[in-house]
Amino acid sequence: MNVLNSSLLQLHEMLVNKEITSEQLVKAYIERIEATDETMRSFLTLNKEQALEQARKIDEEGIKEEEYLKGIPVGIKDNIVTKDLRTTAASKMLENFVPVYDATVMEKLYQAGMIPVGKLNMDEFAMGASTETSHFQQTVNAWDHTKVPGGSSGGSATAVAARQIPCALGSDTGGSVRQPSSFNGVVGMKPTYGRVSRYGLIAFASSLDQIGTITKTVEDNALLLNAICGPDEKDYTSARVEVPDFTAKIGQNIAGMKIGVPKEFMSDAVSTEVKEKVQEAMKQFEALGATVEEVSLPYAPYGISVYYVQACAEAASNLSRFDGIRYGYRVENVENLEDVYVKSRSEGFGDEVKRRIMIGTYSLSAGNFDAHYKKASQVRTLICEDFAKVLKEYDVILAPTSPTPAFTIGEVQDPVAMYTSDLLTIPVNLAGLPSMSIPCGFVDGLPVGMQIIGRPFDEATIYQVASAFEKATDFHLEKPEIAKGEDHE
Structure with missing residues (x-):
């Protein structure tokens, strides 16, 4: 059996x-990354020597039958803090930042025996839907290298689809795990808010951010989510x-289940x-x-405006900490304190980040x-109530993940x-x-990709429904060209 697939x-x-x-x-995965990343540009930092050293220690200890993830490599989105391993959030502001502690999810991965092999490209500070706002490089779609990989977890989704890594962590603030997973033909889960600790995730929007999992199959996804969940006293929203x-529940029959499809999610805004x-x-x-029945979420179309x-x-609040004083990019040749703040932030942040800071400052x-x-807060409550009403009657909600397949790099210039x-x-x-997704x-x-939306903390039912569909179809078995003929025996 080949390793990469x-x-x-x-x-x-x-x-x-x-x-x-x-x-x-x-070694097989590192060789794969080194052979393909000039094309894919998924990775910002490789953790080669430390990963091999960790693997050797695991081989000495041995792996038990119940240690499902021990000894297996994983990729990490570059806004998740990793001790002694550069963490940039794909921004000039943090270009040389090496953290002194691990995010809680990293501690949990180490407890499970997983081996982080590197940090993955993303939109700067997770602000974007195409990984085009990264300060460092443009990741490409695994299926068509002229197309975007999606965002902001574009590097994570592309790396899994291109078989550079068997699984990866991303973060999802407004779709940043699910949309790139859809664009790259992989499985991406955004858990319930609070299910996974945000401690050590570089904050974008604290009431929305959630670390998620990206894998090739539904069962893989469930295994990875098992490893990173749980309460955390270091995160008060946990x-x-x-x-x-x-x-x-994977493998269980879904006969008799009720699935709602919101008419608002099948509107003319979605491609035919x-x-x-x-x-x-x-x-x-x-x-x-x-x-399967049509349902209505009347306030959902206002989601983008609220978001x-x-x-x-x-x-705007979270990024105020990047001021050129304690850590991160600091401009030289300044005359006063105001210069430090203004010039460090002006040069350290990209255009999309500045745009969102300005919108946020204006709103506040x-x-x-x-x-x-x-x-916006009031309308957000109405959106929550819409979902609650539908999910009282239906086991899950089904919808497209993105209005279109992946679009061409550079095609969308208008931020709106x-x-x-x-x-x-x-x-x-x-x-x-x-x-x-x-x-x-x-x-x-x-x-x-299509998304399956569930009740709060009922990820297990989503996995049940998704696995039933996966078993009945073969879309998950399809591979992009870059993943064909590259099997390590």
């Missing part, structure tokens, strides 16, 4: 049966709820081709015994707070047009719900 469970079996060592596995085994793929998926779910007021306001200003931020890429994912973040077809050779 194997699932996490298959890799685990190989390691337990001593068909391969962890060191050999890590939910004090029990963490179930997310694989428990994408709608057709989701409609075909609806028929597949009916063939599996589920009831860009609230997220930008929180970003004395004359605009009630008209913009307060009004770019914001519409998150039209279908943003309402889920505003409501704090779990949602997963899985492949449901192809349009002109490019993957199309």
